Amino acid sequence: MNPHHKIHFVGAGPGDPELITVRGKRLLEEADLVLYADTLIDPELLRCAKPWASLVGSSGLTLEEIVSLMAEGWKGGKKVVRLVSGDPALYSAVNEQAERLSQLGIPWEIVPGVSSLSAAAASLGVELTCPEVSQAVVAARAGGRTPLPSGFRLRDVIHPRATHALFLSADLAEDLVREFLQRGFDPSCPAACVYRASWNEERKMLTELSRLPQLLKEESVTRQALILVGDVLSEERRKGRRSVLYSDD
Numbered sequence: 001m002n003p004h005h006k007i008h009f010v011g012a013g014p015g016d017p018e019l020i021t022v023r024g025k026r027l028l029e030e031a032d033l034v035l036y037a038d039t040l041i042d043p044e045l046l047r048c049a050k051p052w053a054s055l056v057g058s059s060g061l062t063l064e065e066i067v068s069l070m071a072e073g074w075k076g077g078k079k080v081v082r083l084v085s086g087d088p089a090l091y092s093a094v095n096e097q098a099e100r101l102s103q104l105g106i107p108w109e110i111v112p113g114v115s116s117l118s119a120a121a122a123s124l125g126v127e128l129t130c131p132e133v134s135q136a137v138v139a140a141r142a143g144g145r146t147p148l149p150s151g152f153r154l155r156d157v158i159h160p161r162a163t164h165a166l167f168l169s170a171d172l173a174e175d176l177v178r179e180f181l182q183r184g185f186d187p188s189c190p191a192a193c194v195y196r197a198s199w200n201e202e203r204k205m206l207t208e209l210s211r212l213p214q215l216l217k218e219e220s221v222t223r224q225a226l227i228l229v230g231d232v233l234s235e236e237r238r239k240g241r242r243s244v245l246y247s248d249d
């Protein structure tokens with residue numbers, strides 16, 4: 001068996017076709033079969049695939065169907081790419097697919113991507129860590145179709161001196177805000193939402209924690225949006241801070 005014949009899980013980036021890695025793009029260009037998460041991947045990105053490559057959207061498929069398509073392709077000697085949005089390391093259901101491939105004896109590899117977390121921060125023009133304001137970034141989500149682990153509450157991982165990136169939670173903004181308030185956050189804490197970061201139809205909103213649910217309702221944003229919460233989002237609170245990285249002593 002050719003040890004280099006593997007299935008590649010590739011991070012497609014947040015949407016803008018220029019935000020895939022060089023390695024990810026090369027694998028996409030070489031692929032015979034691409035299974036892609038069609039809701040958050042711009043079809044424009046797939047134009048670099050070979051004209052005869054099979055391109056299959058995965059949003060209507062079950063885990064078993066996805067694994068079986070990948071496995072059949074691999075066994076047939078095809079180069080298979082499983083293209084997921086953003087970075088495969090976050091909320092991509094990669095573990096369950098990789099586990100089944102390993103059970104079938106099929107080797108696989110992950111190629112990282114630019115997460116929507118990075119794209120949303122770039123779009124807001126902000127670094128998520130800032131001396132004396134926030135030195136931690138918490139990636140989390142509200143409970144939804146995938147419930148939170150039993151015994152875990154969002155308020156246990158949120159902190160007034162951290163920046164929070166909340167995935168898959170735009171339709172649960174009221175629950176989110178309740179968790180922050182119960183943790184003792186000020187209702188005026190800065191909060192932001194970036195809808196479809198890096199896409200042409202991107203929209204960004206900067207507000208206060210307590211106003212977030214109403215704003216999302218007014219803007220009809222219920223999905224495909226990243227929510228950020230923390231003092232670092234306030235230009236006023238970032239002003240004048242400096243790190244030791246470029247200190248003259």
Ligand SMILES: C[S@@+](CC[C@H](N)C(=O)[O-])C[C@H]1O[C@@H](n2cnc3c(N)ncnc32)[C@H](O)[C@@H]1O
Binds near residue numbers: 084087092114195225
């Ligand atoms: C299934 S998860 C995939 C996350 C992805 N692996 C990442 O690193 O961005 C989908 C969620 O990620 C966020 N998301 C993905 N792409 C986005 C984008 N371009 N703009 C804003 N949020 C996005 C949203 O919260 C969405 O509900």
